Amino acid sequence: MSVPKQASADYRDPRCTLRVEFTARDAPEQLVAALDEWGFAIAAMREFEEPDAVLKELSTALNLGPPYVPSLYRQEEAKDYSAAYSDIRSDPDDLHPGFSRTTGQDWHVDGLLDDVGVIKTTILWCVRPAHRGGETLIFNSLAAFLRLRAADPEAAEALMAPTALLRRSTLPGVDHSRTGPVFALDENGELVTRYTDNDTCEWDHSAGAHGALRRALSFLAEQSRQAHSRLAVRLGAGEALIFRNDRLSHGREAYVDTARARRHLVRALYTKAPVATDHSTSR
Numbered sequence: 484m485s486v487p488k489q490a491s492a493d494y495r496d497p498r499c500t501l502r503v504e505f506t507a508r509d510a511p512e513q514l515v516a517a518l519d520e521w522g523f524a525i526a527a528m529r530e531f532e533e534p535d536a537v538l539k540e541l542s543t544a545l546n547l548g549p550p551y552v553p554s555l556y557r558q559e560e561a562k563d564y565s566a567a568y569s570d571i572r573s574d575p576d577d578l579h580p581g582f583s584r585t586t587g588q589d590w591h592v593d594g595l596l597d598d599v600g601v602i603k604t605t606i607l608w609c610v611r612p613a614h615r616g617g618e619t620l621i622f623n624s625l626a627a628f629l630r631l632r633a634a635d636p637e638a639a640e641a642l643m644a645p646t647a648l649l650r651r652s653t654l655p656g657v658d659h660s661r662t663g664p665v666f667a668l669d670e671n672g673e674l675v676t677r678y679t680d681n682d683t684c685e686w687d688h689s690a691g692a693h694g695a696l697r698r699a700l701s702f703l704a705e706q707s708r709q710a711h712s713r714l715a716v717r718l719g720a721g722e723a724l725i726f727r728n729d730r731l732s733h734g735r736e737a738y739v740d741t742a743r744a745r746r747h748l749v750r751a752l753y754t755k756a757p758v759a760t761d762h763s764t765s766r
């Protein structure tokens with residue numbers, strides 16, 4: 484197993500939330516370096532551009548390929564959400580449990596029906612922050628897993644069992660689920676995760692040794708409360724949070740909108756990990 488730099492990240496280090504000015508010539512290299520080190524990066528973009536144009540520019544600079552529509556939203560019953568770029572904002576007429584509510588969101592990875600490791604990158608572009616709250620929460624679940632593996636290998640093993648976690652859609656009228664491991668090694672021997680701890684989860688406690696999955700889950704929950712592994716990011720208008728959806732778990736603080744400050748983020752997902760292109764051939 485290759486161990487990425489992110490395994491030793493400490494989110495108490497103020498460098499992890501430094502903004503990268505996207506206009507800088509070496510912005511892609513800076514963003515890729517930050518993503519390797521922390522699992523995420525924040526880019527400061529120009530504020531009042533069209534979200535689609537911004538996301539296209541950013542994804543091109545990071546060689547992310549086309550945006551990916553997750554399996555759940557390619558199901559006939561969920562086609563309303565199949566846009567390449569998803570608007571995330573409060574909408575009382577919409578029933579999506581994540582996109583359209585102002586409530587908090589517990590730890591999850593994007594792509595409930597996708598196999599572990601498929602959606603490697605998420606970008607959240609902030610058109611406008613909430614009046615209050617709405618921070619995106621980041622949990623370095625990959626580092627937590629490696630700590631668990633050192634302390635209690637049997638518990639870590641249970642998280643890699645193929646039946647450990649079933650995730651079920653909570654979209655009204657959309658009954659689909661996917662079972663798989665919580666952590667796995669991909670075809671390159673790299674550790675990937677779909678660690679989620681919310682109302683989409685059903686755990687198979689018979690996976691692994693007796694009591695092992697329970698120990699693993701309480702270890703991860705405890706780690707997710709530690710300042711070295713958990714961070715709240717408040718995006719300003721014109722900022723983009725880019726994170727490794729296959730290496731960390733994320734959530735959201737509840738928020739309050741006012742007429743003048745209605746939170747609006749635009750989300751895009753990608754199956755590729757960010758890489759910077761050589762200067763001689765780009766930009």
Ligand SMILES: [Fe+2]
Nearest residue numbers: 591592593733
């Ligand atoms: Fe999400």
